[in-house]
Amino acid sequence: MTLATLANKRILLGMTGGIAAYKCAELTRLLTKAGADVRVVMTAAATEFITPLTMQALSGHRVHLDLLDVDAEAGMGHIELARWPDLIVVAPASADFLARMVGGQAGDLLTTLLLASRAPVLLAPAMNQAMWLNQATQDNLLQLRERGCHIAGPAAGSQACGDTGPGRMLEPADIVSECASLYAPGLLSGLxxxxxxxxxxxxxxxxxxxxxxxxxxxxxxxxxxxxxxxxxxxxxxxxxxxxxxxxxxxxxxxxxxxxxxxxxxxxxxxxxxxxxxxxxxxxxxxxxxHKIKKSAETLxxxxxxxxxxxxxxxxxxxxxxxxxxxxxxxxxxxxxxxxxxxxxxxxxxxxxxxxxxxxxxxxxxxxxxxxxxxxxxxxxxxxxxxxxxxxxxxxxxxxxxxxxxxxx
Known part of the structure; x- marks a missing residue:
């Protein structure tokens, strides 16, 4: 596996609410460095942890926040955005968001895009260890895997809440590697x-x-x-x-x-x-x-x-x-x-x-x-x-x- 496989790939990064959202700044930087074109969609909860302005500066593109965007909706902007990516990465993927995905909800821009897009999906879960181990979460993950979603992580360790155990979002470099592993190297990858x-x-x-x-x-x-x-x-x-x-x-x-x-x-x-x-x-x-005027027989x-x-x-x-x-x-x-x-x-x-x-x-x-x-x-x-x-x-x-x- 080589990160060169991400060259020219269009990656839609969906961010949900969680303290691990701060890692998405580095995740975006690394994806861009690998040659990917990154667009960011943030839920309302995600904006409480990191600003859209930060993500816009790192991705080089406007951050998408609202399902009913007056500027974009004239051209059915959310549908065009759903057609754009080669890969959708949801990081952090909260327990609440995983549950809403399983239910096929479309109450915000990110869930709507996931329903409307045919692109593969990679989920990077992040939540409290008890929430991760809860049977409801595990059942949701099983259904998402059966639908073809790729699950990256989570890692185990100390958490912001003070607990220790599984539920930490993978480090950005590991998520980038997981993304790259989904693609076979091209003849000229990385050049x-x-x-x-x-x-x-x-x-x-x-x-x-x-x-x-x-x-x-x-x-x-x-x-x-x-x-x-x-x-x-x-x-x-x-x-x-x-x-x-x-x-x-x-x-x-x-x-x-x-x-x-x-x-x-x-x-x-x-x-x-x-x-x-x-x-x-x-x-x-x-x-x-000035225009040369036609005057002589030869020029x-x-x-x-x-x-x-x-x-x-x-x-x-x-x-x-x-x-x-x-x-x-x-x-x-x-x-x-x-x-x-x-x-x-x-x-x-x-x-x-x-x-x-x-x-x-x-x-x-x-x-x-x-x-x-x-x-x-x-x-x-x-x-x-x-x-x-x-x-x-x-x-x-x-x-x-x-x-x-x-x-x-």
């Missing part, structure tokens, strides 16, 4: 990937620009599949007409210079950089501030080289070995595809490169590519749908990461 996608646009004047035919589909497919493989993904995207994949952090850029700056910043904290974007090689040296533009994004990153990262991220490039060619791809791989000091036929790829849902690495490593991927090929590409990336770790 941060930065992916560039789409074209760049270089202005000629306020209404005209230089660009290319890139649709962004390959980069977006890689981002979506990387999330499914457990990675945290930053997508740096030029102008495209595609929805941002779920759970992907997207940074929208326009020019090559903007893409370079965003890539440099994101790669400081990345394990892998994948340069899929079709970056314009040149830009106009002196773009006009002459002076172009200058744009920055080499992946080359810059590979060179900069090489100086930081062994923390250097894995640098993965793409080569969209129209002839001598493997030859030119191999030359680019070596010239730019890349770890892996995918070469493909540009004329058959732009705006298409399918792709055929040749993976190239080392002096003679190669593998043909596709032809197939870009999402399927993206999975094959990510599997090769995971292999290169493991190979590098073995060498190290």
């Amino acid at each position: 941060h990937l930065t992916i560039t996608a789409g074209p760049t646009r270089e202005a000629i004047d306020p209404v005209r620009f230089i660009s290319n035919h890139s649709s962004g589909k390959m980069g977006y497919a890689l981002a979506a599949e990387a999330v499914q493989a457990g990675a945290r993904v930053t997508l740096i995207s030029g102008p495209v007409n595609l929805p941002v994949p779920d759970r992907v952090h997207c940074i929208a850029v326009t020019t090559a210079q903007e893409m370079l700056e965003a890539s440099l910043e994101s790669t400081e904290h990345s394990d892998v950089f994948i340069g899929v974007a079709a970056v314009a090689d040149y830009r106009v040296s002196d773009a006009s501030d 002459q533009l002076t172009l200058v080289r744009n920055p080499d994004i992946i080359g810059t990153l590979a060179q900069k990262s090489a100086a930081k070995s062994p923390q250097r991220p894995l640098i993965v490039g793409f080569a969209a060619e129209t002839q001598h595809i493997e030859q030119y791809g191999r030359e680019k791989l070596q010239r730019k000091n890349l770890d892996l490169l995918f070469a493909n036929d540009a004329t058959a790829t732009f705006n298409s849902d399918d792709i055929c590519a040749t993976a190239l690495w080392d002096e003679d490593g190669s593998q043909t991927l596709g032809p197939a749908n870009k999402n399927l090929v993206a999975r094959q590409m990510l599997a090769l990336i995971a292999e290169r990461i493991r190979a590098r770790q073995t060498d190290a």
Whole structure:
């Protein structure tokens, strides 16, 4: 079991009334640190032990308190919230709350969410030892287990009331481990990937620009599949007409210079950089501030080289070995595809490169590519749908990461 399995998971933390509520501050911090997105729901009793403001600061999201929320109810907010999580964690789960769960009550927001959600539920009980040992509580727990709820704890020890025995809520780190144990590790669990996608646009004047035919589909497919493989993904995207994949952090850029700056910043904290974007090689040296009027028969533009994004990153990262991220490039060619791809791989000091036929790829849902690495490593991927090929590409990336770790 590894905490990396919590990367990208959406966890709804439900807090009920009990002194152990103070531990939820640390629980939220640890879940967030593990890569989970945490939203908090508090019962009225829970707010007597720790403030919603504290939980909001730690989760980074507004804390949900009321079933009938005027701001949220226009969009049936409680139902949307019930559909949101991958996992619901109730901590502390008081004896009263367990009893209300068994009875299927929906008198507050948290009990309503539990009835309306299909997400798995993990309960972390906390109560006086006599209440825990009471047959009514044990019968309630048996029913909840039979319904599929996971029970984490409780621990035994001294309690706030002065008693000693079972009933203490598990420590936050133990609850996080219980959450992580519910998920199998993904191919890229715990890794941060930065992916560039789409074209760049270089202005000629306020209404005209230089660009290319890139649709962004390959980069977006890689981002979506990387999330499914457990990675945290930053997508740096030029102008495209595609929805941002779920759970992907997207940074929208326009020019090559903007893409370079965003890539440099994101790669400081990345394990892998994948340069899929079709970056314009040149830009106009002196773009006009106003629309150029049609007057002469010809118009002459002076172009200058744009920055080499992946080359810059590979060179900069090489100086930081062994923390250097894995640098993965793409080569969209129209002839001598493997030859030119191999030359680019070596010239730019890349770890892996995918070469493909540009004329058959732009705006298409399918792709055929040749993976190239080392002096003679190669593998043909596709032809197939870009999402399927993206999975094959990510599997090769995971292999290169493991190979590098073995060498190290």
